[in-house]
Amino acid sequence: MLINDLQVRSIAFYLPQYHPIPENDEWWGKGFTEWTNVTKAKPSFQKHYQPNFPADLGFYDLRLAESQQAQADLAKAYGISGFCYYHYWFNGKRLLERPFNQVLSSGKPDLPFCLCWANETWSKRWLGEEKNILQKQTYSAEDDLNHIRWLVNAFSDDRYIRYQGRPVFLIYRPLDLPEPVRTVETFKNECAKHGLPEPYLLGVDSHRPGFNFQEIGFDSTLVFEPQLGALPDFMDDGVKLSKLIRNLKLGVASPKLKLYDYSEARRLMLNRKRDFPTHPCIFVSWDNTPRRGQNAIVVLNSTPERFEAGLSEMVNSLLDKPHDDRLLFVNAWNEWAEGNHLEPDLKYGTQYLEAVKRVNQSSIREPVKCQPKI
DSSP: OOGGGOSSEEEEEEOOOOSOOHHHHHHHOTTOOHHHHHHHOOOSSTTOOOSOOBOTTOSOOTTSHHHHHHHHHHHHHTTOOEEEEEEEEETTEEESOHHHHHHHHHOOSOOOEEEEEOOOOEETTSSSOSSSEEEOOOOOHHHHHHHHHHHHHHHTSTTBOEETTEEEEEESOGGGOSSHHHHHHHHHHHHHHTTOOOOEEEEEOSSSTTOOGGGGTOSEEEEOSOOGGGSTTTTOOSOOHHHHHHHHHTTOOOSSOEEEEHHHHHHHHHOSOOOSOEEEEEEOOEEOHHHHGGGOEEEEOOOHHHHHHHHHHHHHHHTTSOGGGOEEEEEOSSBGGGTBOSSOBTTTBTHHHHHHHHHHHHOOSOOOOOOOOO
């Protein structure tokens, strides 16, 4: 299956935390990677699928170019159009940068990519709260300029994913920007100075569902999944009657665990009217037990079949649009410590990837004439 033949561009979010760095050695212990959390996970109730262990790609190390090539080969074989790498920028300091540096400097693998600036403060809470801070996220006009001057190197790469000719750049928490209009203008002006089109800026609505980011200068909004804030009691780690009632319906007699059904969770997340430009996103699964233990959020019944049904619905909703508008994000390629991965595991193998391939192959409507690229 050739990427250029796909009816929809399916972009998978990509986590680079599969190699040791000095900061994680200091904060979490020598040799820490995402695999450290994955391997120590234990089931919290009967038939709880934990730990999740990788199958085809094994416990890879992203310092190895061979690992990145194997990921790209697998993605292309099943119809993933590209990766959206999480990009960690803290006032000029980058973390977990090595995998993407290798992609940029080597020209390999030959798979399209874009970047999502995960502009969150790092803490020991694993849910984005600013408690027990490890690395603070700060902002300034000078940093905006330094940031975009670094980004133009990535935007200039022939593999960089574009929308109507413009490099696609996501910002995870747009409303954390103290002066978003200033940041947007700086990014646009600096790209123009380097002979590049203005970036196509996507605001991720994970923390402000229903917000129209065009109001602060962005081009469109990514309707992110999962939006955990749509789930009742999602931040409550205590014992609660409402949890017990909900969990009993899922076959688990616990007043403490935060359990949800996949289809019902997605219904709650999508139950919001949006009358402004958006791009869709679907999550594969969710179980952050490896990170949060008994306080985890666990989405049950997230089978390949249910994922395929949701993905098919999203793809069909895009087929009446010009080809360049058919941009869909999948969360995620490899969020193993959140139980959220397209990469094969020991239970499902390649079934989630096979679902992506089937949906791509079953999209048989006549393509709409493309708009000219700008």
